[in-house]
Amino acid sequence: KAGVTQTPRYLIKTRGQQVTLSCSPISGHRSVSWYQQTPGQGLQFLFEYFSETQRNKGNFPGRFSGRQFSNSRSEMNVSTLELGDSALYLCASSAGGFPGYEQFFGPGTRLTVL
Amino acid sequence: KNQVEQSPQSLIILEGKNCTLQCNYTVSPFSNLRWYKQDTGRGPVSLTIMTFSENTKSNGRYTATLDADTKQSSLHITASQLSDSASYICVVSGSGGSNYKLTFGKGTLLTVNP
Numbered sequence: 001k002a003g004v005t006q007t008p009r010y011l012i013k014t015r016g017q018q019v020t021l022s023c024s025p026i027s028g029h030r031s032v033s034w035y036q037q038t039p040g041q042g043l044q045f046l047f048e049y050f051s052e053t054q055r056n057k058g059n060f061p062g063r064f065s066g067r068q069f070s071n072s073r074s075e076m077n078v079s080t081l082e083l084g085d086s087a088l089y090l091c092a093s094s095a096g097g098f099p100g101y102e103q104f105f106g107p108g109t110r111l112t113v114l
Numbered sequence: 115k116n117q118v119e120q121s122p123q124s125l126i127i128l129e130g131k132n133c134t135l136q137c138n139y140t141v142s143p144f145s146n147l148r149w150y151k152q153d154t155g156r157g158p159v160s161l162t163i164m165t166f167s168e169n170t171k172s173n174g175r176y177t178a179t180l181d182a183d184t185k186q187s188s189l190h191i192t193a194s195q196l197s198d199s200a201s202y203i204c205v206v207s208g209s210g211g212s213n214y215k216l217t218f219g220k221g222t223l224l225t226v227n228p
Contacts, residue, residue, distance in 0.1 A: 004157070005176040016165050043158075043218040056214060074174060090157050099146055105157030 001026055004093050004106035012112045018079040021109045025072050025079060025093030031055070032074040033098055037088040037108070046089075049074055050097050078111075086113045116141040117205050120219035128227055131194055136220045137187040137204035145207040145214060149178050149189050152201045152221070161189070161202075191224075199226045 005024045013019050034046040038085050045058035049068035068074040072093075078085055088108045094101040118139045123140055126132050138148070146165045150158035162171045162178040164187070172176050175198075177190045204219040 042220045043205070045216045045218075058216070092157070099148075099216075102160050102163065105159065107155075107157050 004091060004104055005091075006091055006106040006109050008109060009038055009098065010110045010112075012114065013081050014114050015083060016083055018077065018085075019080050019081060019111060021072045021076045021078075021089055021091075021111075023076070023091035023093075023106060024107045025074070026104055029095050029104075031094045031097050031101070032068055032072065033092045033094075033103065034074070034076050036060075036092035037090060038086075043090075046076070048098055049061070055097060081113045083113050085111065087111060116206075116208060117213065118204055118217045118221050120202075120204050122222060123220070124223040124225070126225045126227060127194055129194060129196055133191050133194060133224065135189045135191075135202050135204075135224070137189070137219055139185050139204075139206045139217065140185070141185075141206040141208045141215075141217050143209050144182065144185075145205040145209055147152045147178075147180055147187050148205045148207070149176070149187075150205065151202040152203060154200070158203060194226045196226050196228060199224060 007022045031050045032090045033048040047057040048055045049111040052068045063079045065074045090103045090108045094103045121136045148163050149161040152158040161176050164180045175192045180187045201221040201223050203221040206217045207217040
């Protein structure tokens, strides 16, 4: 089975722009979660989507949004980028709703905001 | 305030030696505790998942313990290998269902030298 894939792997944007990141979960997995990882804050939970519905969300501003499609693929959007949004964005999929199931992470998208 | 503290921040050991990483948490209510291994430039990989009633769980050379009374967990690595060099992250999930709250530790950076 193919693992979790994320595109693009690297991205450079400037302040004020918006960005869309994509995540394809493991085949058959219905849950996709998104995380932000920075050296200072470590891993932080953004949100989880399950069967096209946002199931849970962390403490991030409304500039961070996401969606999930009927094939379970998910996108995350960040609008009006700030320098502090520079981070590794990870997505993870699980067969059922987190935290009851094991999660499998993708390699991440490295976002740099200039 | 929910917190997860990991110690030490970093650790250097020689190949073949054992080591123990610590995770103390103040998350309440408690649902489960997970240990992840994250290699540089890659997404985290789940090592163990422990619920309230579990004291010990092993995954090959990795053994996690949980003391729910003292709110402490440890990850013991036996006969370390160079490939164990990574960051180890402790994540505690509070409550269950779709309203879970995740609290992340900052991780322990383990370096295994030949």
